[in-house]
Amino acid sequence: MKKDEIKRKSAANNTWLSKARKYQRILKVLVRLRFQNLMVFRLDFLGPFFVDGSLFIIQLLIFKAIYANVDSIGSWGSGAMILYIGTFSLLNAASMTICFFGILGIPYKIRSGEMDLYLSKPVSPLFRLTFECINPGSLLLVVFSIFIIVYGAKASNCRITVHAVASYLFWLVLMAFLYYIMEVLIRSVSFYLISTTRIEQLEEALLSLCFKLPGIAMYGIYKVIFYCILPYGIMATLPVQSMLGELTWKTALQGIFVVAVFAVITALVWKKGIRHYNSAGS
Amino acid sequence: MENIAKLENVTKIYKRYKKKEGLKGSIEGLFKREYEEKAAVLNMNLSIKEGEFIGLIGPNGAGKTTLIKMLTGIIAPTKGMIDVLGYRPNDMKNAYKKQYAVVMGQKSQLFFDLTVNDTLRLFKEIYEIQEEEFQMSKKYFSRLFGVEELMDVQVRTLSLGERMKCELIVALLHNPRILFLDEPTIGLDAIASKQIRKFLKEVNEERGTTILLTSHYMEDIKALCGRSIVINHGQLIFDGKTKELFEKYQDNKLITATFGYTVNNSILPDKAKLLLDEGYKKCLMVQKHQAKAVLEQIMGLEPEDIMIEEEEIGAVVERIYQEGAALHE
Numbered sequence: 001m002k003k004d005e006i007k008r009k010s011a012a013n014n015t016w017l018s019k020a021r022k023y024q025r026i027l028k029v030l031v032r033l034r035f036q037n038l039m040v041f042r043l044d045f046l047g048p049f050f051v052d053g054s055l056f057i058i059q060l061l062i063f064k065a066i067y068a069n070v071d072s073i074g075s076w077g078s079g080a081m082i083l084y085i086g087t088f089s090l091l092n093a094a095s096m097t098i099c100f101f102g103i104l105g106i107p108y109k110i111r112s113g114e115m116d117l118y119l120s121k122p123v124s125p126l127f128r129l130t131f132e133c134i135n136p137g138s139l140l141l142v143v144f145s146i147f148i149i150v151y152g153a154k155a156s157n158c159r160i161t162v163h164a165v166a167s168y169l170f171w172l173v174l175m176a177f178l179y180y181i182m183e184v185l186i187r188s189v190s191f192y193l194i195s196t197t198r199i200e201q202l203e204e205a206l207l208s209l210c211f212k213l214p215g216i217a218m219y220g221i222y223k224v225i226f227y228c229i230l231p232y233g234i235m236a237t238l239p240v241q242s243m244l245g246e247l248t249w250k251t252a253l254q255g256i257f258v259v260a261v262f263a264v265i266t267a268l269v270w271k272k273g274i275r276h277y278n279s280a281g282s
Numbered sequence: 283m284e285n286i287a288k289l290e291n292v293t294k295i296y297k298r299y300k301k302k303e304g305l306k307g308s309i310e311g312l313f314k315r316e317y318e319e320k321a322a323v324l325n326m327n328l329s330i331k332e333g334e335f336i337g338l339i340g341p342n343g344a345g346k347t348t349l350i351k352m353l354t355g356i357i358a359p360t361k362g363m364i365d366v367l368g369y370r371p372n373d374m375k376n377a378y379k380k381q382y383a384v385v386m387g388q389k390s391q392l393f394f395d396l397t398v399n400d401t402l403r404l405f406k407e408i409y410e411i412q413e414e415e416f417q418m419s420k421k422y423f424s425r426l427f428g429v430e431e432l433m434d435v436q437v438r439t440l441s442l443g444e445r446m447k448c449e450l451i452v453a454l455l456h457n458p459r460i461l462f463l464d465e466p467t468i469g470l471d472a473i474a475s476k477q478i479r480k481f482l483k484e485v486n487e488e489r490g491t492t493i494l495l496t497s498h499y500m501e502d503i504k505a506l507c508g509r510s511i512v513i514n515h516g517q518l519i520f521d522g523k524t525k526e527l528f529e530k531y532q533d534n535k536l537i538t539a540t541f542g543y544t545v546n547n548s549i550l551p552d553k554a555k556l557l558l559d560e561g562y563k564k565c566l567m568v569q570k571h572q573a574k575a576v577l578e579q580i581m582g583l584e585p586e587d588i589m590i591e592e593e594e595i596g597a598v599v600e601r602i603y604q605e606g607a608a609l610h611e
Contacts, residue, residue, distance in 0.1 A: 025407045040395045116356050117391050120384050122376035123408045
């Protein structure tokens with residue numbers, strides 16, 4: 001009886017492992033193909049490094065102009081705010097590098113019926129869409145963001161311990177996941193509605209607002225909205241709070257709960273969306 | 283032969299927004315919308331045997347593409363049961379997806395800025411094909427389709443015909459049991475269409491791949507498909523041997539006779555309809571069952587040359603679709 005159970009578990013592990021290996025190989029090919037594709041057009045390959053770098057500097061200048069005459073926001077001084085900006089920027093840059101441009105194409109693929117080609121292949125359509133348009137041009141932003149984080153951590157005079165860094169990284173990964181599922185959730189609405197332009201504009205506006213204003217500056221109904229309903233307010237706030245040692249258990253649990261709830265909602269909307277998909281005429 | 287696909291009372295209904303004319307209609311639509319239901323496929327019953335080459339015929343909007351999309355699981359039927367190779371296609375099981383391939387004439391799966399070989403690499407991993415098998419299949423199909431020289435060329439530089447051959451290689455690489463082809467020869471010239479027909483025939487005969495082909499070109503159907511399914515307004519009009527389809531609907535024969543003198547039309551057989559009159563050359567359309575009698579009469583006029591042809595395919599198609607429309611009404 002025990003032997004059978006072990007065999008079954010081992011078979012399940014093997015299936016899981018072979019599946020993981022398959023996806024790893026597909027990811028490798030997708031990344032390679034994307035690099036090859038971008039390198040066909042030299043300007044397309046080199047241009048983003050310059051464009052994304054310039055946009056980043058503009059964002060920093062805006063931030064500097066806003067906070068030039070403000071000493072603190074809530075309990076945070078300028079060092080903590082720099083850490084916050086670096087963290088938000090890193091989340092944004094990581095998304096732009098890895099998945100943003102693939103996810104961005106979902107509404108068009110649904111409207112045009114191109115989704116047919118993804119649904120008829122034995123690989124997760126979301127996996128393929130997520131990784132098929134990586135953008136190496138945004139890697140420069142990732143590097144810039146890391147510099148800002150290091151500078152902000154020093155300027156905020158927080159105690160940099162192994163525990164603080166590990167906790168910060170944990171929250172960073174979790175919030176990167178939240179950022180990703182929010183991107184997918186918003187684009188999945190296209191399965192049900194033909195045009196989602198306004199929802200995407202709302203997402204852009206919220207991201208822009210939350211880039212400038214951390215969650216700790218929000219109170220009352222705004223806090224409920226930006227922490228629970230449109231959780232852009234917690235994305236960079238929680239990692240920074242964890243680094244500064246300000247994260248309470250209650251906020252941490254709330255954060256994990258929000259991520260779990262949105263993960264379930266996104267999975268349901270996506271899965272039901274695929275069933276709801278009617279394709280486009282030939 | 284074993285049944286590999288079965289459809290029972292399959293219906294697919296689309297809902298579409300009916301907008302009233304003008305700005306007033308648009309404003310009304312903001313508050314109250316009227317929808318109409320359109321049955322793309324209606325109570326379809328069908329079965330497909332392994333190794334068959336089936337032609338799916340019908341005018342635009344008949345439901346051909348919807349049927350293929352339901353068979354591949356891309357869309358779900360509104361009601362009814364579909365079973366292909368023991369799977370419910372809309373369950374979207376990867377094990378099922380590995381056993382079929384679909385080629386849509388108007389949608390490309392090739393990377394336009396890269397080469398065919400680059401695209402094939404991705405599909406090798408998606409279908410988990412072993413390197414040795416991959417190389418063998420690639421070699422076999424590139425040779426069969428005569429595109430060995432094009433495998434390392436940027437896809438965007440290929441002609442439409444060359445591109446379609448490459449699309450077929452991508453689809454066939456994992457040796458699917460069923461191949462769904464939606465208008466694969468659309469927009470192709472006569473030579474390219476003929477080549478593709480030849481290759482498809484070989485794939486069906488050599489590899490035993492079951493092929494379901496939709497096409498507006500009756501030449502494709504006549505040359506390739508042993509069985510034809512005609513649908514119109516989502517309903518099945520005919521399901522049987524292609525030969526029987528043409529026998530049923532190809533009612534007339536064309537007789538072209540060339541004489542050594544100018545023939546007065548009054549002496550021509552009155553059972554025939556005169557289509558072309560050049561004095562010494564006459565083209566007549568005659569019903570199949572009267573062809574023998576008419577021919578005997580013409581032979582009596584001592585023609586120098588005579589040609590008997592099947593009625594042109596376009597007229598046959600029109601007749602089939604007209605019957606479908608009458609059935610719908």
